[in-house]
Amino acid sequence: MNDGAYKVTVAKDLEDLIPTFMKNRRKELDNLRIALAAQDLEQLRQLGHRMKGVGVSYGFERVSTLGKTIEDGARSGDRASLEATIAKYDDYLAKVQVAFE
Amino acid sequence: MSDLADAARMTGTAFRVLVVDDDPDMAAFLARLLTGEGMAAETAGDAEAAIASLSLQPPDMILLDVMLPGADGFTLCERLKSAPASAMIPIVLVTALEDQESRVRGIRAGADDFLSKPVRREELIARVKTLQRLHETRRELEARRLAAEIQHKETLRKAFARYVSPRLAETIIADLVEDGTPFQREPQRVSVVALFADLRGFTRLTEATRVDEVVGMLNEYFEVITDAAYRHEGTIFSMAGDCLLVGFNVPFAQADAAERACRAAQDMVAGFAPVLASWTARGGAPTGVGVGIASGEAILGNIGSPHYMSHTIIGDAVNTAARLMQMAQPSELLLARPVYESVRGTLDSQRVRFKGQVALRGRSGTIEVYSVTL
Numbered sequence: 001m002n003d004g005a006y007k008v009t010v011a012k013d014l015e016d017l018i019p020t021f022m023k024n025r026r027k028e029l030d031n032l033r034i035a036l037a038a039q040d041l042e043q044l045r046q047l048g049h050r051m052k053g054v055g056v057s058y059g060f061e062r063v064s065t066l067g068k069t070i071e072d073g074a075r076s077g078d079r080a081s082l083e084a085t086i087a088k089y090d091d092y093l094a095k096v097q098v099a100f101e
Numbered sequence: 102m103s104d105l106a107d108a109a110r111m112t113g114t115a116f117r118v119l120v121v122d123d124d125p126d127m128a129a130f131l132a133r134l135l136t137g138e139g140m141a142a143e144t145a146g147d148a149e150a151a152i153a154s155l156s157l158q159p160p161d162m163i164l165l166d167v168m169l170p171g172a173d174g175f176t177l178c179e180r181l182k183s184a185p186a187s188a189m190i191p192i193v194l195v196t197a198l199e200d201q202e203s204r205v206r207g208i209r210a211g212a213d214d215f216l217s218k219p220v221r222r223e224e225l226i227a228r229v230k231t232l233q234r235l236h237e238t239r240r241e242l243e244a245r246r247l248a249a250e251i252q253h254k255e256t257l258r259k260a261f262a263r264y265v266s267p268r269l270a271e272t273i274i275a276d277l278v279e280d281g282t283p284f285q286r287e288p289q290r291v292s293v294v295a296l297f298a299d300l301r302g303f304t305r306l307t308e309a310t311r312v313d314e315v316v317g318m319l320n321e322y323f324e325v326i327t328d329a330a331y332r333h334e335g336t337i338f339s340m341a342g343d344c345l346l347v348g349f350n351v352p353f354a355q356a357d358a359a360e361r362a363c364r365a366a367q368d369m370v371a372g373f374a375p376v377l378a379s380w381t382a383r384g385g386a387p388t389g390v391g392v393g394i395a396s397g398e399a400i401l402g403n404i405g406s407p408h409y410m411s412h413t414i415i416g417d418a419v420n421t422a423a424r425l426m427q428m429a430q431p432s433e434l435l436l437a438r439p440v441y442e443s444v445r446g447t448l449d450s451q452r453v454r455f456k457g458q459v460a461l462r463g464r465s466g467t468i469e470v471y472s473v474t475l
Contacts, residue, residue: 053197053218
């Protein structure tokens with residue numbers, strides 16, 4: 001699945017919000033990496049929690065799924081899981097394709 | 102688009118929602134869904150920004166995220182629900198779906214409803230609209246209650262104004278609005294022009310008239326002379342028997358108070374003429390309105406006891422006007438000199454006669470009096 005693009009359908013009335021949404025996700029990815037390097041689990045938990053809330057609201061279910069995994073990983077201190085999930089998030093953001101309807 | 106949204110758009114009073122969320126994407130998402138339904142949405146990133154927005158213009162509803170930097174959503178909810186100005190604004194707490202503990206805390210903090218993250222469009226709209234309907238129903242009921250209260254007060258004011266001069270009624274009602282205690286105002290020293298009017302010979306007339314007819318006649322007479330008093334913006338302070346006390350320059354200043362008093366006297370006599378003609382035609386005894394006017398300092402205040410009180414004017418000017426009225430013949434106006442000096446240019450000199458130095462009953466010395474035949 002990671003070889004192909006991730007296709008997301010977003011409601012038409014949210015179209016003009018998406019560029020800012022995507023920009024903020026990329027910032028979020030940077031912040032996740034910084035928090036992981038600093039082993040700041042509380043920051044990772046909060047970032048994961050935020051991803052969980054905002055992703056599916058806009059139609060990006062995978063953002064919410066990854067966010068929940070990060071939140072859980074931060075709670076349990078599972079560094080390997082956190083690293084893997086952040087890598088998946090990077091891949092997702094690089095490949096996601098958005099359609100509006 | 103819903104009916105409510107259409108109505109809001111047509112009336113220009115969109116339902117206003119304040120979205121409080123530190124995640125700008127989430128706040129923008131919620132705001133977009135609300136504006137799509139014809140509502141107006143504002144966003145705030147933390148409790149401080151929310152309070153600032155509320156103080157500028159209170160919204161009709163608040164969507165409040167629990168996880169905020171600084172004071173969290175529960176703290177803000179509690180604070181808003183305990184402040185009288187914001188207690189009635191519905192608050193929807195936005196919490197994680199599985200977070201039961203947050204819901205319990207939210208209920209304790211006074212939240213009206215909850216919305217789960219991730220937010221589903223249909224659920225958000227349904228919850229917000231339910232609260233919107235409740236809010237609008239409550240606002241409509243409140244508006245009806247206020248309208249009924251205003252109507253009740255207006256009915257009371259109208260009834261009240263029939264028993265005291267309308268201008269006095271306004272003053273007394275204004276006292277009530279200020280601190281709920283009428284008649285507490287301290288007595289004031291005021292400069293007044295006092296007018297006394299009386300139906301000369303009325304006592305004799307009543308001796309030859311049936312009591313129930315006397316009431317009707319008095320009402321005819323008072324209708325004419327109170328109308329004349331009000332036409333010239335006088336304030337009626339007392340009505341006893343067939344006698345009326347009208348003050349000018351009180352409780353509001355009137356630079357031309359003496360002129361107003363004289364014109365009122367002229368109108369009283371002129372207005373009474375057809376009434377008198379009707380009485381005469383019915384075989385009534387000769388009578389007519391006699392008027393006395395004097396000016397000077399007086400005390401304006403509440404006189405009486407806690408059981409019976411009169412808001413009136415007392416003082417030498419009032420006594421002098423009363424004595425002059427007692428001396429006046431039907432259709433005669435007696436003026437104390439200071440009043441005459443104020444109005445002499447407006448009077449027909451053919452109708453004015455200097456009566457000389459006159460001693461008034463109960464008063465030491467004499468005063469100069471002018472007679473005007475009306």
